[in-house]
Amino acid sequence: MFRLLLLIVAVAGITSANAQPQDRMPITEGTEFLVGFIHPEPVAPEKALPEGNELIITSTIGARVSVGGAKTVVIGPGQVVREKIGMGDVLNITSDRPIAVATFQHYIGNGEMAWHVPVSMWGTAYHPFAWWQDGFGLANQPYYLRTAKIRVIAARDHTRITTAREGVTPEVTLQAGQSWLIDLPVDSGGTRLASTDPTGMAISADGPIGIISGHAKGAVLRYPDAMPDTGAYARHGNFMRSNFHDAMLPDVMAGTRFVTAPLIYSPTRLRGTDQTRIGVEDDRGDVIRFVGLTDGTLIRRNGEAVATIDAGGTWMDQSCEQGVVWTPSYPVLCAQYGKSYARITSQASKPEDDPSTDAGLPLLQVVPSEDRWVTSATFTALPDFTNAVTIVGTVDALKTIKLDTGHVSAGSPVRTIGTSSYGYITTYLTEGTHRLFSEDPSHRFMAWTYGSIDGLQPARIYGSVASMNMAWDCIDSVVTSMRTTQDSIIITYGVTAPERSSCAAVALAYAERCDGGIVARRGDSLVIVRATPTTMVDGEAIIAARSGRYVRVPFHLDGTTSVTDRNDPSLSVEAVDGALQIISAQPIMSNVMLFDVTGALLLSLPGNASTSMHIDCTSLARGVYVVLTNDTARRVIIE
Secondary structure (H helix, E strand, O other): EEOOOOOOOOOOOOOOOOOOOOOOOOOEEEEEEEEEEEOOOOOOOOOEEEEEEEEEOOOOOEEEEEEEOOEEEEEOOEEEEEEEEEOOOEEEEEEEEEHHHHHEEEEEEEEEEEEEEOHHOOOOEEOOOOOEEEEEEEEOOOOEEOOEEEEEEEEOEEEEEEEEOOOOOOEEEEEOOOEEEEEEEEEEEOOOHHOOOOOHHHHHEEEEEEEEEEEEOOOOOOOOOOOOOOOOOOOEHHHHEEHHHHHHOOOOHHHEEEOOOOOOOOOOOOOOOOOOHHHOOOOEEEEEEEEEEOOOOOEEOOOOEEEEEEEOEEEEEEEEEOOOOEEOOEEEEEEEEEEOOOOOEEOOOOOOOOOEEEEEEEEEOOOOOHHHOOOOOEEEEEEEEEEEEEEEEEEEHHEEEOOOOEEHHHHHOOOOOOOOEEEEEEEEHHHHHHHEEOOOOOOOEEEEEEEEEOOOOOEEEEEEEEOOOOOOOOOOOOEEEEEEEEOEEEEEEEEEEEEEOOOOOEEEEEEEEEEOEEEEEEEEEEEEEOOOOOOOEEEEEEEEEEOOOEEEEHHHOOOOOOOHHHOEEEEEEEEOOOOEEEEOOOOOOOOEEEEEOOOOEEEEEOOOOOOOEEEEEOOOEEEEEEEEEEEEEEEEOOO
């Protein structure tokens, strides 16, 4: 038995429906985002730069974007737009067509990037990645303790969120757009101990939630409190510690095959030297980490069993220096941590007791499973950084991937992973916008874009995926209906799914093309009206489910006689006390549109389902105007 998850309204006029088997598309973008932040907790002399928080927005086909409801940004097809934003906890971003959104925090001594999941693809169960409590300071001076941070954001009103970890509030209720910062309590004896790491903590809700998780300021792996810790030039160890975070993937996006590759940093990083005598844990390679969702999950590295974890349990390879194919026996979540770096050097012109510290910061980025790989990605390499990209895929696929205009393998070698069919490429990037794409649509890949500033200075870093396919594994089908009047088109949509399915929902609804019309979303409908009274409207909408199943809905309105010549008696319009008072013989269901005598559309407002409506006209000059609604028009004189 099937049920209709979203209401489909039977309407008069030209109506069509669609419920047959449908093609699938990757879901790599969205039209609504609630972007959250884990804010850095800097110490002097660290500080935010003027462009401290930024949005990085891309769109495959171009879009009009509302940032926090206060600013509109227009993005062309394939462009990247960087937009400065404030220091809030959550920011709402909406668009008329699909976009991808990343956030970039740009501090001296801190910094990170997160690639955000749109609200339509949020889940209700998560096991986020974080890190253990860290501390730094000098004897007889302030000592700084920093803990993991997890920000939970609700998509709907009255969302109840539950957790299961000692020291964390077990239940919180949020309204739509609100967030809850899970700020792990300080454990006075838990610095750099696994017991203070909440990675794998179960977080669930009775509605969709999004999670940003990471750390306020920590080192990866363990680093000493200070470097050097004695002498006239002793300084506390802030310079190898940073905030690091990413947008977490819900449990439904877990997978059973992952390919990872080592990150590359500023060329000055000299890693692999033994610094254990001064408290620096192994600084080679990266940390690859897994969270289990099923008891008894076996983790294999290049075919060899290396660990068994239970639901909520974690395991990490602390020094992964090579490309690896990971094959867990049950779905797991995966993340990659770039490591901290610090090395005491000596300035040649000064005595040995005046050391300098060469340093670099850690990062955190999610690793999507193979079924989430993509065929293209657009991203930006940021100014001032040593920028790079890492790409994984089959060896055959990597040879077909282009970076901008040329094959990426032409300038950087494809490194094979053991005896497998997989490989990876790492290459440095020039500043600016870049596009990766496969010439063969059957060849998919995963890519991470990142950059670092290391050296004898407060460092900076960022890193995240370049794109990913977020489609859920749902059995569903898109259903649409369409109503056409003389001056408007209403496309109503929904998703059908088996009775016990809880994953089916609409992921995207937008007009891929609309010539001569204006498009707006109203609940579970797209409303298209003429840009002018006589314009022909022609276009095509796309409605996609979370599974990626989608339908194309063509729409069309012939050109019509100007409404300025019409004066229907069933509609009454009067100008009284600075307002147009509209009285209709029928409930006002369609948009109310106001035109001048030339037929130019001045205003379009949604109907209110009653028989009367008031429109403010104080800003209108004297003259003749025409009001159109419910396919009826009436002239009015404003004196």
